[in-house]
Amino acid sequence: MDTPDLKQPQFYINRLLSLLAFNRRVLEQAKDPATPLLERLKFLCISSTNLDEFFEIRVAGLKQRIELGVTQVGPDNRTPAEVMDAISSEAHELVEEQYRVLNEVLVPALEGEGIRFIRRGSWTGEQRSWLHRYFREKLLPILSPLGLDPAHPFPRILNKSLNFIVSLQGRDAFGRSGGVAVVQAPRALPRLIQLPSDETGSGAYDFVFLSSIIHAFVDELFPGMTVTGCYQFRVTRNSDLFVDEEEIDDLRRALEGELPQRRYGAGVRLEVADNCPDDMGDYLLEEFHLGREDFYRVNGPVNLNRLLAIPDLVNRPDLKYTGFTPGLPQPIAYQPDLFAVLREQDILLHHPFESFTPVVDFLRQAAKDPHVLAIKQTLYRTGPESAVVDALVQAARAGKEVTVVVELRARFDEEANIALANRLQEAGAHVVYGVVGYKTHAKMILVVRREGGRLRQYVHLGTGNYHPRTARLYTDYGLFTTDPGIGEDVHKVFLQLTSLGRASDLQSLLQSPFTLHDAMREKVQRERDNAEAGQPGRIIIKVNSLVEPKLIRDLYAASMAGVQIDLVVRGMCCLRPGVEGISENIRVRSVVGRFLEHTRIYYFENGGSPELYGSSADWMERNFFRRVEVAFPIRDPRLRIRLLRELDAYLRDNTQAWLLDSDGQYRRAEPAAGEAPFSAQQALLEELAEEM
Incomplete structure (x- = not known):
């Protein structure tokens, strides 16, 4: 039988699309009824924060490559432009699902527990009076509306800041006709305001979004004029830093000079309220030099991650994870x-x-x-x-x-x-x-x-x-x-x-950028050689990301020789398991739970003399070739037994594990018939920690 070409693109999953898939698994935690309600809200916020960083770094880098005319393809044979198209489609679906989960799942569930977000149309007279006073005393003195005309160009907008674009009619104090203005919400302002129950008759946990207050009273920022529309928006910018290390004498000083520019990098994504008119959206896109593929309409606050304050403001231990x-x-x-x-x-x-x-x-x-x-x-x-x-x-x-x-x-x-x-x-x-x-x-x-x-x-x-x-x-x-x-x-x-x-x-020790990559390839090859010689071959790798193509090819070759391979990969995984004749002996799982999985462990059977390493390195090009990393052996027999037992717990997880199929899709693991539910993280909590 001919040896297959292991470089064929169908054997590889795109790394950025794989990272987006991880964010979907995080979002699934927000939908899981088995997770305490306020923790579900946290997972929604984490998925939003993750997506912010994805755009700030990953999408920003991809856009730069496209602008430079780079057509080089990755192992999956997609050009940067093709990857960008796929990301835009996936990301728009993900954002739509985030807001569906917020509006249709979490908000009703929170209301059922007495935790409410009060919309403008539902304010009582007492609430409106208190919020009006709050606006005049706490907001009005520090808000600076910026009318746009030849003397007032479009302002610099901070990365991920909350802003409003306002349409106006009438004439101002200087006789200038109305048009468009921008209101920027200072970062020092809280995005959620808890209503005092004694003054407003509100519940103990009634909240109002800052954006709702500004919307309600924005006309007071433009006396004598008529506000015809007010729409929140947020721009995400390229936040990667570039320092030419060969041209600088002092890295610290160079970074200090570069950091302020991070807030005003090139725009990569625009989020606007879902009721924003098309002409206003087009105007903003033009100002930020973005295209329609970068445009996201959202049904709710444009800065979802600010909801992360709620679990800290709400004293409901019954809606949170048990302390330990x-x-x-x-x-x-x-x-x-x-x-x-x-x-x-x-x-x-x-x-x-x-x-x-x-x-x-x-x-x-x-x-x-x-x-x-x-x-x-x-x-x-x-x-x-x-x-x-x-x-x-x-x-x-x-x-x-x-x-x-x-x-x-x-x-x-x-x-x-x-x-x-x-x-x-x-x-x-x-x-x-x-x-x-x-x-x-x-x-x-x-x-x-x-x-x-x-x-x-x-x-x-x-x-x-x-x-x-x-x-x-x-x-x-x-x-x-x-x-x-x-x-x-x-x-x-x-x-x-x-x-x-x-x-x-x-x-x-094994060390990047010198010996770690070669050592990993040699150890995978050794398992392959042992399997071909009729000995058991076994590999277990637990990392955050598995991307490096040479090692993926080595794992495929080992699988074809009969080596049994289990990969516990939290985030990006470019290897495609379960492909007939190629990776049938490889299983890939991702565990997403209460804690962010971050351990890196490498296990090789080694013909009955197992080797076990802990490491700071994921299996990515950057970790092997552009970073100083170490992998350290676990030599104490007691600790090796313990660590293998804990690794096995992750391989047995049937409640928080997601299994990667050969089609590149993840499906949630479920207990088999007659099998008890088992969570690795919960088992380790019960074994090693003390619940409060």
């Missing part, structure tokens, strides 16, 4: 000295089911310990007020040798990372910004401690960021170890990042 206290592994639950524990055994933490506190405690103990000489750490995302940074500052002030590799180009965290880099430098830490041309995405801490006349290296390696807040929302693994081989390799990687030396040979 992250657990602690037994060895460190009763022993405050982490160094003593780690000298005896490795520790694996699975967040958020287990606490992130030991990571912060590790740094705090190192800061105070007189025997600790040096601390080195990478920071990709950590938040503006971070206990991790506090501990590093404390260590630097205590005279420790503190070196921090801060990635300034972590998307949408650039400004926060510049601020924390300045703070660390002021405390006396050595701060470097990684390597020109490569984002530092590896998650590493190295603590060097003098013990009995020699130096011992304590290491933490993670699959996720050193961010205490997201550690409550994202699933990630963190490994503490004193393995000498791993410690020496981490030391070498830090030398690469801070000095100008050549790449060193690593004995334990």
